Amino acid sequence: MLRYSFFIMIILFTVNSSAGASEIGPLNVKFNTPYPYDNDRTMVKTYLNVINILRSKPRRCGNKGTFKATVPLKWSDKLYRAASEHAYDMATHNLLNHYGSGKATDITGRRKGHASKASERGKFHGYTYSKAFAFAENIGAGQKNLSEIVKAWMNSPSHCANIMNPNFREMALAKSTNPNTRYKTYWTLDLGYRR
Numbered sequence: 001m002l003r004y005s006f007f008i009m010i011i012l013f014t015v016n017s018s019a020g021a022s023e024i025g026p027l028n029v030k031f032n033t034p035y036p037y038d039n040d041r042t043m044v045k046t047y048l049n050v051i052n053i054l055r056s057k058p059r060r061c062g063n064k065g066t067f068k069a070t071v072p073l074k075w076s077d078k079l080y081r082a083a084s085e086h087a088y089d090m091a092t093h094n095l096l097n098h099y100g101s102g103k104a105t106d107i108t109g110r111r112k113g114h115a116s117k118a119s120e121r122g123k124f125h126g127y128t129y130s131k132a133f134a135f136a137e138n139i140g141a142g143q144k145n146l147s148e149i150v151k152a153w154m155n156s157p158s159h160c161a162n163i164m165n166p167n168f169r170e171m172a173l174a175k176s177t178n179p180n181t182r183y184k185t186y187w188t189l190d191l192g193y194r195r
Contacts, residue, residue, distance in 0.1 A: 047146060052073055055164060057069050061161045062157030067165075075172060079171060083189065086188045093105065095186075100115045118190070122135050133192075135192045137191070142182075168193050169193045
């Protein structure tokens with residue numbers, strides 16, 4: 001257990017959002033990582049570490065109650081495709097909504113014939129289920145970096161509860177930017193569980 005705690009501390013001090021650059025993380029610590037931004041629009045697997053650090057300690061999520069420290073999440077490329085689609089769709093159409101635009105960038109919605117829902121995007125991108133399925137989506141807009149979006153989510157009881165939910169086992173986080181919109185930066189965090 002001591003070795004695991006030490007490893008978590010190493011991660012805490014060595015995770016960053018882009019190669020060769022630095023960013024102050026949610027615990028006011030500089031993050032370093034070998035992973036770069038994906039075209040500076042979508043975040044890559046590095047952010048798994050940040051969410052798992054948050055899940056590794058008990059937290060109070062406002063009126064949603066207190067959550068015990070819980071299991072770390074694994075990265076899901078399928079959730080990443082769903083999160084990336086929605087972040088890009090929001091940035092393209094200046095949206096801040098869990099529903100897709102229903103336009104060309106809402107790929108799932110176009111296939112369904114209506115503006116997509118979060119769980120539909122997950123299923124469309126292969127995050128399907130047989131016996132059990134759980135899905136949640138956190139979105140945000142206007143936060144310039146990882147520190148700001150994580151702080152916003154952890155200060156929101158429902159978003160915090162999604163992050164701390166022990167039922168979830170997988171996640172993906174995506175970011176998209178569009179300087180010609182009100183918020184400029186759009187975030188989507190998808191969390192899920194499949195048996």
